[in-house]
Amino acid sequence: MAAITATTMRKVVAFTLSVSVDLLLFYASGFAVFHSVFGHFTRVWLSAALRWLALIGVSLLTLGVPKALLIRFITAHSLLPAVFETGTNALYREESECGQLGDVRCWLMFSGASLAAALFWEITIPDTDEDPTGKEKKQKARVLFMRVVRLYRPDYLLMLGGLVFLSLAVICEMFIPFYTGRVIDILGSNYQQNDFLSALLFMGLYSLGSSVSAGCRGGLLLCVINSCTCRIKVMLFEALTKQEIGFFETIKTGEITSRLFKDTTLVGKTVGLNVNVLLRTFLKTMGMIYLMMNLSWKLTFLVLMETPITSLLQNIYDTHFQRLSLAMQGSLALANEAANEVVSGIRVVRSFNTEKHEARHYDSRLMDTHELKTQRSTVRAVYLLARRLTGLAMQVFVLYYGRLFIQSGQITMGNLVSFILYQSNLGTSIRTLTYVFGDMLNSVGAAGKVFEYLDRKALVSTDGKLKPDQLRGHISFRNLNFAYPANPNKTVLQDFSVELKPGQITALVGPSGEGKSTCVSLLERFYEPQDGEILLDGEPLKSYDHCFLHKKISVVNQEPVLFSGTIRQNIEYGLKGCSLDEIKEAAMKVNAHNFIMQLEKGYDTEVGEGGGQLSKSERQRIAIARALIRRPLVLILDEITSSLDAENENKIQQSLSSIPNQTLLVIAHRLKTIENADQIVVVSGGKVKERGTHRELMDMKGSYYKLREELFTEGNSPQ
Incomplete structure (x- = not known):
């Protein structure tokens, strides 16, 4: 105290x-x-x-x-x-x-x-407060705004042209009220036809010049805005694709798509349009103040007294409007996420008869958004009412004092009419300035979220430079300890060590959820282990060039992912200059050429969204062909044979065994694949329990023997 x-x-x-x-x-x-x-x-x-x-x-x-x-x-x-x-x-x-x-x-x-x-x-223009802890500093609105402006740098020439036409439009527009007042003075005093026609001519010329310049300005600036919006979308999409897999597991798809489609459009369009309006209104305001000062500097100072009141109203409005806008963006992201989940899992929804439940859930999300929109509209309505009342009060003051100045001979009737026209436009311009500035800060709020993703550095580095001319394909897992970022308290791999040698087939077996697929994810560098390392020919994986590494290591998952396009485009996905003969050769290795040629358009057949036009077996074989066409030194097959019949499985096994010096890692529940492996590794609880050939492990009668009895029975596995 x-x-x-x-x-x-x-x-x-x-x-x-x-x-x-x-x-x-x-x-x-x-x-x-x-x-x-x-x-x-x-x-x-x-x-x-x-x-x-x-x-x-x-x-x-x-x-x-x-x-x-x-x-x-x-x-x-x-x-x-x-x-x-x-x-x-x-x-x-x-x-x-x-x-x-x-x-x-x-x-x-x-x-x-x-x-x-x-x-x-x-x-x-308030300064954004720092975080209370002092450890993190929020970007100031002005800094974000300048970053958005710098995104327009490639279109500066078009912007300069738009600015020139903007200035011409403003200059022409400003003189129209002046000549209106002059016409009134000519009509009210000794009428001179030449003066009257001259004033009308200049009014027409200025009106025409204002219209033409405004049209050119709008066309150029719209081109700039569309170009910048497209550029921001591409930049954000590229930044998102470079993030680690854990990022997509923690951030919902709806939020990402909302940032990519809605916020980027808001940044490019709203900020660009607001800059256009801001510059036009600022130039117009300065010009009108100058002309009003020439007509009556006393009335001009009276009019300018409205500015602090307008600014205060605008600040209160911006505070509430920006808060509600940010909340509405988050609500829309949740609604999009709910819709995306239902569309992607429509088969499950239909199977469990939950259409009405999902509709109610989506309606609940939309109602949350609707309530926020209603609150935002109410705030805007109250603000507009207060703003109009302020403008009306100022007009009454101007008329009252204008009458006094006319009686005292300080201003003519025509000049007062011109001044009132300017004052009406000036009040609108000042309110527009404050409103646009606030709206621009709201847009900058969306820009902050976009830049947050643009500035984010992936937790899994892709900055390696190593690209050796000769590579053997020798893989070493050394003392790995790993837990997924989404669940850091649950250790998936513990002190895990395995050698994958060139020219050999290594099979990982064990119950589901014990860490087998996690080894594949680490080998693909989707994640970084917390302890230990993975070596390729004695060098850490992170030391290799990102593109080089993924040309040498290919993976085929149990659930193959195809993209919209043709079969040919899916097989050569990510490669340049693949000939049709190379594509056919890869398809023949996986026994896919015959069924492809039976299709009406052959390799130019559209696979549909996610490969929906093909069966699972056909998608699986195309996915394997996509891996083989790269001629990888390390090939990973993650339980791919579960959707293949015996004929196709045998054909693929023969093709894989014919590739010399290839390191092959197989995760499978099919006995045929496992018993032919050069090394079988039993994984349980994230640790290596046993390793050896099929015969050696059967003779040990340990974990592998028990797994064979439980999982690899004759009924589940054809001999």
């Missing part, structure tokens, strides 16, 4: 001392008008520098190092009188009343304007 009281007292003392020192210097500046040996501009700027130094010094002595917000306020407060005096003299060739004699009213006016400017900056 005492510490809080001391801090409060120190702030009160600092405030009192600062006000006293600043008022003293301000009055001294006004008094020096009549006694200064310096010129007018030299005096006002020297006074600004002295006030800034004095206020900074008081802050340092009483509060310590001042915060950025306080420094911004002191800077604006000190420099505003000098800027005002310089601008007044440049526009009207005379000194203002505050320049002639500073008093408390002028000081209060400058202080209020400075405070409004500081609040406008803090509200409109």
Whole structure:
């Protein structure tokens, strides 16, 4: 309590001392008008520098190092009188009343304007707070925005052309209200036909120029936006495909697709369009303020008083709208995930008669999204109402004071009409500026999620450079310990060691879920082991070039994955320059050529989504052909024979045995494949229980013997 009281007292003392020192210097500046040996501009700027130094010094002595917000306020407060005096003299060739004699009213006016400017900056462009722990720093909205702008770099020429046409459109549009007021003055005074026709001609020319320039600007910027959106999608897709397999196991598919399709479009389209609107509105606003100052600088300052109120309303709106937008993005991702799961597993849904349950589940997800949309729409409606009321109140003030200025002869009727037209457009422009800036920050929120994936480094490195000219294919698993990232507390492999020698067939056997397929995943470098290493010809797998390694090691899984396209495209998948003869040779090795040629289009037959137009046996053989066409040194067959009949199995075994010096790793439950292996490794509990040939393990009558009795019976395995 005492510490809080001391801090409060120190702030009160600092405030009192600062006000006293600043008022003293301000009055001294006004008094020096009549006694200064310096010129007018030299005096006002020297006074600004002295006030800034004095206020900074008081802050340092009483509060310590001042915060950025306080420094911004002191800077604006000190420099505003000098800027005002310089601008007044440049526009009207005379000194203002505050320049002639500073008093408390002028000081209060400058202080209020400075405070409004500081609040406008803090509200409109706030700095993102750091994480409370201080260990992680969130990217600031402005930093993210500049990253998005840099994505447009390849289209800078088109953007420059769009900016030129944008400027022309704004300049032409600004002069239309001016000539409208001139026409009213001509009609209201001594009518001159030449002046009237001249004004109408210029109005028509400016209208035509504005329309043509706006159309060219829109066309060029839309081309830029579409190009950038496509580029962001490709960048994100490429970044996603480089992530480790564990990433896709922890991140839901719906979220990934939402980022890839929705957020990238939002970043490219909304940010690009908002920049277009922002630049156009900013140029238009500056031009209108200049013309309004020429018509009546007093009414212009009255109109500009609306800006802080509009900014405050916009800040409140942006805070709630951005929070609801982020929540809605997450809700849409969950809804997409629910729909994707049902579509991909429609056979299971139909089998268990859960169509209505899944429909209710999807409806529940959509209702969550609907509620968030309703809340967001309500916030927007309240904001629009407050914004319109503010604009209406300002129009009433302008009309009231405009009547007084007409009576006093300070402005003509035509100029007042022109001013009102400008004021109506200016109010809209200022509100558009604040709204667009807020909407752009919302889009930057989506950009943050996109950049989060773009910046993410895969946990499994693919930076290896080793590409030896000669490779034997000798694989060594050494003391591996591994647990999946999604379940780190469950150890799958423990002190696992196995040798795979060139020219030999090694079979991994054991109950399901004991770590056999995990060995394949580690050999494919889908994951990194927590301890131990896997060597290829004495070198760690991570040392090899990513593309080189996966040309030398091929895997065929129990559930083959084919992609939409032709049979030929699926067999040569990932390779360039494969001839049709090579494709046919690979197909013949797996006894697939005959059934392919019986199809109407042969190798150009479409397999359908996921290979749905083919049977499982046909998909399996095409998958094996896809592996063999690469002529790998290490071939992995993960329980592939479960979907093959005896004839095709024998044909594939003969083809594989004819390949010299190939390291073959087989995971199978078929006796025929296992008993012909050069080495059989029994895996249980993530450890190697036994190893040897079929006869040696049968003679031991250990784990393998028991497995044969349980799993490899005559009924399950043809002899």
